[in-house]
Amino acid sequence: MNINKNKKVLVITDVEQELVPILQKTTNIQPENMLTIESYGCIISHPYGDIMRSVIMAIYEENVEDIFVVGTKDRSHRSINLPTQLEKDKIKTLDYLFKNSTPELQGGTLDAWLNGSGNVSExxxxxxxxxxxxxxVPLHVKVQGLMIDNNGGVFSIVDPSTSTMV
Structure with missing residues (x-):
């Protein structure tokens, strides 16, 4: 990976602690130049939500020019079982809002908003x-998706323009 090790880099990762050291080793980025945002499933569910606000602040306040969205290949996808936690009527109401209140609630259903697609790559x-x-987000900012194998520290680039990993 060809990254200037003195340049500030933003990394959006799952809440797994092992990812940052693996990424530092893989990219040769100095720890003091790596900013990290942790999110369950490395999901940005809304373009004007809190995570995206932090991304934009990092770009302009810290002069970030490279952003990595990093997931773990071995990660078993956990999902929240809402029917046991909320009444079914409330879930139906929230699903209706997700389907009909664009752009405030995007994602199709409450489950899709909370759990993402269930596929880390997606x-x-x-x-x-x-x-x-x-x-x-300025056009010069490079945004890449990475899938890391925790066992060997091997990573692969996840390219949104294709249906498979590169």
């Missing part, structure tokens, strides 16, 4: 696309 692709196409 979640990375969607998050990369949200950042790349955001009106406040």
């Amino acid at each position: 979640n990375i692709k969607k998050s990369v696309e949200v950042i790349r196409h955001h009106a406040l």
Whole structure:
């Protein structure tokens, strides 16, 4: 990976602690130049939500020019079982709002908003696309998706323009 090790880099990762050291080793980025945002499933579910606000602030305040959305290949996808936590009527109401209250609630259903697609690669692709196409993200900012294998530290690039990993 060809990255200037003195340049500030933003990394959006799952809440797994092992990813940052693996990424530092893989990219040769100095720890003091790596900013990290942790999110369950590395999902940016809304283009004007809190995570995206932090991304934009990092770009302009820290002069970030490279952004990595990083997921873990081995990660078993956890999902929240809402029917046991909320009444079914409330879920139906929220699903109706997700389907009919665009752009405030995007994602189709409450489950899709909370859990993403269930496929780490697809979640990375969607998050990369949200950042790349955001009106406040300058064109010179490079956004890449990465899938890391925790066992060997091997990574692969997740390209949103294709249906498979490169």
